[in-house]
Amino acid sequence: MSPCGAPNARRSRMTPFRSILSGLLAGAATLVATAASAAPPIRDIVLVHGAFVDGSGWRPVYDILTRDGFKVSIVQEPLTGLDADVTATKRVIDQQDEPVILVGHSYGGAIITEAGNDPRVAGLVYIAAHAPDAxxxxxxxxKRYPAIGRDAITKTADGYTYIDPARYAAEFAADLPPAEAAFEARSQGITAASVFTTPIVDPxxxxxxxxxxxxKADHIISPDLERMYAARAKAQQVVEIPGASHSVYRSHPREVAALIEAAARGSAL
Structure with a gap:
């Protein structure tokens, strides 16, 4: 064989080997992807409420998730300070037997930003929630992203905060039925002002x-701030709800539950 022909012959002999190798690699990748897609979703969900509400607001989401086979626990936050609220959340996480999807609404986002470091937490879901950096x-x-209704928050003489009941519906729950918004205004969780000024340590x-x-119609946290949080955290999925108030977790429970279930599937991979 001529010197010029030898390299061509070697290339010819290697071509089938490369084809076989490529096929094996592609097959392995398909098997891995199939196995991953078949992985059962995480079943344990922990829901964390924010300021000016309590855990009962999660009931519509709870009903959907439990109907779909998830085990759902709801934290009742004392709202006396970030450390106390994180401790209350960890107490509920400790009760779970399996990996957990941790969900936070509003100030609950700050809580899960710290509590989510627990090794049992597999994924985080923020619902119109704060996700501060260290x-x-x-x-x-x-202050960087001012919200429309920020001036509706009133401070008590002893350092707690609440939303003016006369403005609660318009600023916090504009897309809830008036009777629900009125009840929420009168049953709101009075919240320590310190929770809003306590820095995050380990996000x-x-x-x-x-x-x-x-x-998208949030008056308590600017939608632009929410978008910044989502982009900075490199969210796997971002869902925007047109016309939704800060009470989106109550007014759009199907969409909220669907996002949580997506997180349960995605975190299982």
Whole structure:
């Protein structure tokens, strides 16, 4: 064989081998993807409410998730300080037997940002929620992205905050039935002002997968701030709900539950 022909012969002999190798690799990748897609979703869900509400607001989402076979636990936050609220959340996480999807609404986002470092937490879902970085506070970020209804929050003489009941429906729950919004206004959780000025120390969203829902008509957290949080956390999925108030977790429970279930499937992979 001529010197010029030898390289061509070697290439010819290697071509079938490369084809076989490529086929094996493609097959292996398909098997891995198939196995991953078949992985059962995480079943344990922990729901965390925010300021000016309590855990009962999660009932519509709870009903959907439990109907779909998930085990759902709801934290009742004391709302006396970020550390106390994180501790209350960890107490509920400790009760779970399996990996957990941790869901936070509003100030609950700051809570899960710290509590989400628990090794049992597999994924984080933020529903119109704060997701501050290390050293950031909710109030500081709120000044960078002012919300329409921020001046409806009133401070008590002993350092707690609440939303003026006369403005609660318009600013916090505009898309709820009037009777529900009125009841929520009178049953709201009075919240320590310190929770809004306590810096985050170790944001879990830097190490855990994130899903995010933006309420496009939110008057309590600016939708632009919500979008910034979602982009910065490199959210796996971002869902924007047109016309949704800050009470999106109550007014759009199907969409919220669907996002949580997507997180349960995605985190299982």
């Amino acid at each position: 050293g950031e506070t909710e109030s500081g970020n709120g 879990a969203w830097k190490n855990k997968p994130v899903w995010y829902m933006v309420a």
